[in-house]
Amino acid sequence: MRIGKSNLLVLSLLMMVSIILTACSEKKAEEADNDYPKKPIEVIVAFNAGGGTDVAARTILNFTEQHAGTSFAVINKPGAAGEIGFTALAGAPTDGYTIGMINPPTTLLHPIQRPDEVKYNLDDFALIANIVTDPGAFVVNADSPINTLDDLFEAAKDGKLNMAYGGPGTSEALTLRRAEEMKGIEFNKIPFEGTSPAVAALMGGHVDVLITNASEIITQYEDKKIKVLAVGSDERVDLLPDVPTYKEEGLELTQVSMRGLAAPKGISKEQQDYLAEAIRKTMADEEFIKKAKEMALPLDYKGPEEYKEFLENYNKELKEEFDKNPW
Template identity: 80%
Template structure:
């Protein structure tokens, strides 16, 4: 009976190495920050969505160009799960030495703590906001051969029959927009939740649903191929990437719907560090090479500095809280 002993000895040996490895890493995180120039080591960036996803690709692209202005490299760490909640929570609780920052996705980031205040372990106050990078307006989209040609058509048609409306599911920013639009226009859609934009776009193009509400940047390729029609976008002004598409407001729907991607640090990071990073990101977003790349990738850029971003999100948050108290969804 010698072999089983070998087996367990080896197992124990390796397990102990693994455990030792883990503990060392934990110590590494507590290392006091260097007194010298910031940053003197790579900055970790928590992305709350999968590697290769929209937020991840946007983050890696801007960070790639930002390294030049920051003078240090970035290490992206993907912590996906629970629609970003896991990543946002871990960003809020990260050490505040300026070497851990992360991507936030308002309004999704804001909606989690509003909807489930007892379970979600962070809120907007737990972040030091650095900068907004992308503002992706919402959009109402129909198939290219649809009879519906404008938002007005859409609401008129909705009064005649129940239109199948594809959206991202309950609790998303699209759900919120739909609910408000239904109230304002006194219509009711047959709302069909989809997991992710791709299957919803496929269903729209295949004629399985009548209309889709999503983010404009996610349907750019199909829009350029004229496979779909974008009825209106949710930004304040027309989008550069879709210059002939009117806004919700121009079409008589008094709403805005914007998905943002920005960068934040955990609360407690020094003001100098926040300003340094915001400044570097601002320079990056004025970098011609980066702008060219972003246009190719259809990223609707929209820089906001720390103060502006904070004010914007606080107002946005108040609005959402009010809406939720008035009529929880």
């Protein structure tokens, strides 16, 4: 079939219009990515304001703003040992303007323990970076007769030692269960929603001992208001160089609480990478490092891929342990 000159001209014009529209569309998409972020980013923290996770989030994000080109608004959603906040993060919009803090192993433990009830799992998060790895610690008042873990376990034999902890589904709960099994004891466990009220209860004599994160009791330790019996890291930590580890005290356990950033699954790869790079730059920022040291934040940076691999392996280990001996 022969095509007339007029038809050929129309066809050529249509092709040119199509090419121009396609180019414009691609340019707009590219500009959209390049314009990110256009507004402040909300950050869900699953624990109370003033707690360890909240302080870590606000500290690092204050410095990240200059590397990310936007501000961050921390939104506290405490409750159920973090489950409320983690669930909110997993179900948040995927437009890149809602991210949040996650707290392994606590974040991992909830869906392992109650898979039919918890509304999220690890696969629901796009990981950005780990920021802090904080060892656990057993803590008593400065005037307590308990001075070592052996003293603690001996005092717990009658089942009347009041132990403040973060509640079911936390790293503290897992550590206590394993310690009870290993030592043949039972603590009278009293849950608290956050470290601040638990420390207040300890200082007021309402509980005998507290298990928490080391970074959250440094001020009281330096003021000599408390004694730290041991820490849950593999080796002694710079924050508490004179305090032995659990293993040194004869308890063959480790206990650490990680604090990192994640987005809901579905965020674009470009936005995830942008945020990860902003955090990486922050973690190398000398002013931030200085501030973190002042605030006793035990920094431990893991980028998206390393963080993902670590948590997938950690999650597998926790599932295997739960299958063998549910807690």
